[in-house]
Amino acid sequence: MKIATWNVNSLKVRLQHVIDWLKESQTDVLCLQELKLPNEKFPGAELEAAGYRSWFAGQKTYNGVGILVRDGLVVDEATVVRNIPGFEDPQQRMIATTIGDVRVVSAYFPNGQAPGTEKFAYKLDWLNAMHDWLAQEMQRYPKLALLGDYNIAPEDRDVHDPKAWEGQNLVSPEERAQFARLIELGFVDAFRQFEQPEKTFTWWDYRMFAFRRNAGLRIDHILLSPALAPLCKSVEVDKTPRKWEQPSDHTPVIAQLDVAS
């Protein structure tokens, strides 16, 4: 089973990219972030025609997450969860479902703006709530995969220019400590289980020719629970869609799991 994550920065604008990439990559389960559309505008019929069923939590203008599942995979409808249980939030940033015996979570972590701001405080609150919920979720579902735009670059090697970024939003010690807390739950950064090219990133600013200069960050991740991590056979960042016309600023990360699909 191939699972992937992609912040598409508007599913309306990127629908054809998603459909083309699904076909090209042969992905079975695609977690999406930043749909930027209300539920009534979700392009379910177009994705169905491409061979995928969709679960999503959208809202107007901002945020919004979804999980696309290839036809034929068994999804347990009764286990779908939208947003973090117990964490009141109008922002739609998390959806979870169960495919076979694999629990899949698609998450759009808050950006945070800058350390010290209200939005940064919200980011830390959200991360705390997510951490506590995931601790329980891992007990319920040993095979747990957390995919998404984390808006955290865990280490300096995930940053094109660590000096310039030192202490900034997305790399600050507080955020990295939160990422480390997820690792302490037992999660494994699937990407780092394998040898990877130097300076592999998943996001590049639209401005200043950042992609051309590879001035990016690795902020989109796939974390796997202890029971699932050993079943992961490869992880790669696929830069191709970032080269397409009118791309998302993020590019997909894909993992091959040794799980029946």
Add this chain to the structure above:
DNA sequence: ATGGCTGATAGGATCAGA
């Protein structure tokens, strides 16, 4: 140098992203 792009909402500038 807080600029530089892009998308959504709106029907022009502003917010938000990272």
